[in-house]
Amino acid sequence: MEEDNSILVDIQLLSRSITLEQGTSNESEEKDDGCFKPPPAKKACLATTSTAEDEKSKLEVRLGGILCCAVCLDLPRMSVFQCTNGHLMCAGCFNHLLADCRIKDNTPTCPNCRVELSRSACTRNLAVEKAVSELPAECTHCGRNFPRNMLENHEASFCLERPTPCQYNVLGCDWKGPHREAAAHEADCKQRSLSASEILPFLRSEAEKAETEKSKFSNFMNLLSYEKITFNDVQMRPFRTEEFNHNLYYETTRFSAFGCLFSINMRLNDDRRDTHLTNDRYLSYQLVLRGKPSPPRFLVHFSIVRGPYGGMKVLPNVAQHEFTETLTESSWNLLPLVDSAECNRLLANRNIDFRIVMSQQPVSSL
Ligand SMILES: [Zn+2]
Ligand SMILES: [Zn+2]
Ligand SMILES: [Zn+2]
Ligand SMILES: [Zn+2]
Structure with a gap:
């Protein structure tokens, strides 16, 4: 004040x-x-x-x-x-x-x-x-x-009119109003007089949400504990498809991990044709094995993180794929960027730089 x-x-x-x-x-x-x-x-x-x-x-x-x-x-x-x-x-x-x-x-x-x-x-x-x-x-x-x-x-x-939540929102109150009215509301907030058993369902659902968030981090920590783990700092370069409308896509050069060669493909808005008309832009990526798998079947967990170059703002994510002689491409995974503006920032730069962390497990040991 x-x-x-x-x-x-x-x-x-x-x-x-x-x-x-x-x-x-x-x-x-x-x-x-x-x-x-x-x-x-x-x-x-x-x-x-x-x-x-x-x-x-x-x-x-x-x-x-x-x-x-x-x-x-x-x-x-x-x-x-x-x-x-x-x-x-x-x-x-x-x-x-x-x-x-x-x-x-x-x-x-x-x-x-x-x-x-x-x-x-x-x-x-x-x-x-x-x-x-x-x-x-x-x-x-x-x-x-x-x-x-x-x-x-x-x-x-400092604005007295700024929207402010009730401080008992952690107990389930969904009141939100001007800051100058918050104190009066809180003095009279119904959430204060509820019993523990009445608040319990709300607290349980909040705990579930927190658990989902926590599992993203623990998945990533688990990835770090596998016997075979490696990381590569890669650069995605823009290319155009040969079709009439020349869709934009990105590809890395081949890089080596666990004695095999891999590359990453990236596409914009799942190759939709009206991408230039929308403000809601996103990127998805797939990991591709180049050549024969060795051993013949193996599972790879992989995660894209911000590397030392480029400064991509990406949220925790772990994907996985079981590579065999016939299954050499992972499914398309959404790159969880913080927002669509970050996607535009990446597209505005010529290349997209990031780090990919990979761990390998032979399928027989699963
Ligand atoms: Zn103001
Ligand atoms: Zn309240
Ligand atoms: Zn402007
Ligand atoms: Zn000018």
């Missing part, structure tokens, strides 16, 4: 200093009551004051128009990239544009000047990122204005 007020005071000071610069303010008449208010009405009778306020808002609007992303026209909250002619794009649109062109096999170009875009040719623009962070933006919960670099902190921790 204290910090919240200090932000408001900062903004008030900012607003005052701008008014002072316009030579219209009599500061001693303003009271510091912690609220961000427009100048008092009596000042409005001075034509110059309203002009100053207009100018201020116009300047912000004008700067917003200049510093916005050329694709989504929003003011970027994160990194800003620019083409060689200086046109700006937010990181999300930049990655999306490169990913779209990778899928459609087009050369990415700047939406403003059509100059060719690439990761190496485009640079970040730190001055724009900093300038944007100083421009005011509206809190999505309370509607008040804050400089963008303070907004995230305000919305997450």
Whole structure:
């Protein structure tokens, strides 16, 4: 709360200093009551004051128009990239544009000047990122204005209107409301007066969910305990199918594990043809044995993790396949990326780098 007020005071000071610069303010008449208010009405009778306020808002609007992303026209909250002619794009649109062109096999170009875009040719623009962070933006919960670099902190921790769950949600209360109402609700929360046997079913279902999550990690830990284990840092390269619509797919070069050669195939949205039209993008992969299995039947557990290069954000996953002379390709497994934006980020880079951890068991010993 204290910090919240200090932000408001900062903004008030900012607003005052701008008014002072316009030579219209009599500061001693303003009271510091912690609220961000427009100048008092009596000042409005001075034509110059309203002009100053207009100018201020116009300047912000004008700067917003200049510093916005050329694709989504929003003011970027994160990194800003620019083409060689200086046109700006937010990181999300930049990655999306490169990913779209990778899928459609087009050369990415700047939406403003059509100059060719690439990761190496485009640079970040730190001055724009900093300038944007100083421009005011509206809190999505309370509607008040804050400089963008303070907004995230305000919305997450200080806004009195921010959605807050009841602290008894761990006992099954599903109330969620404005932060200022949380204390009153909690004082009167029905969950507090329930008996242990009434809460038990909810706690059981929560424990089951936690157990499912835990099993993903224990599967991975088990993989590390097998006798034969190896890992490879691989790079997926983009290729196109020979069909008319040239679907994008990825493949690694062959790599060796347990005395056999393997490769990995990766495809986008299960080879659906409308991938470039959807924002919901995902990758799936299969492990392929190149050549004869030795021993003749063996089971491989494998897991894709972030390697030392590329920085892929992937959740814990373990897949398995029993390789024989006729079954040399595993089924397609979903690559559990954190979100679709991460998928676009991977597609925007030319190659996809990761590490695959594999363990082998001869089938006779199972
Ligand atoms: Zn954008
Ligand atoms: Zn351009
Ligand atoms: Zn707020
Ligand atoms: Zn409650």
